[in-house]
Amino acid sequence: MGDYCTDSQLIAACLAGDGAAWSCLVERYQRLVYSIALRQGLTAEDADDVFQAVFVILLGKLDTCRDHERLGSWLTTITRREAWRVLRERARHEGAADEDVLAEYPAAEPLPEATLQQMEEQHLIRQAMARLSERCRRLLLRLFYAPETPSYADIARDLGMPAGSIGPTRARCLERLKALLRAS
Secondary structure: OOOOOOEEEEEEEEHHHHHHHHHHHHHHHHHHHHHHHHHOHHHHHHHHHHHHHHHHHHHHHHHHHHHHHHHHHHHHHHHHHHHHHHHHHHHHHHHHHHHHEEEHHHHOOOOOHHHHHHHHHHHHHHHHHHHOOHHHHHHHHHHOOOOOOOOOOHEEEEHOOOHHHHHHHHHHEEEEEEEEHHHO
């Protein structure tokens, strides 16, 4: 994800006109924005529209963003508002009243605080994983994100490393991940 470890660094580079920084910012937050739109009850096509609208809003307001380290929370709020707007427009188009929209789409209610917290934590973990070395990232993905838990022999074969080094390497990679998360 480039040399932009913090959102503040990334925003500063975007404001300086760095196109790669903008691409990195979109990549960093695309899953968060898209998943929130879907959780609000939108179709994939509507979620795409919300995704585009959110990043257009961000582009227009990036220079007024005061707390750069709260960018994820700000994007969460904007995404929910845009999702509600799309739901209201859909209801108007279909001839329903706004009240009918809220009854038909209960997911349009604000997400519980615990769910938002979990989504932000998952986003921070994805960011930290992206900053790990390729070897650590591949190992942790195989150990913790594989649909079925692979054997050490399978992992060793897939990653080209001795099976006996998987445990110690895993421990070092997890320590590095913890350090990155503490620094976030």
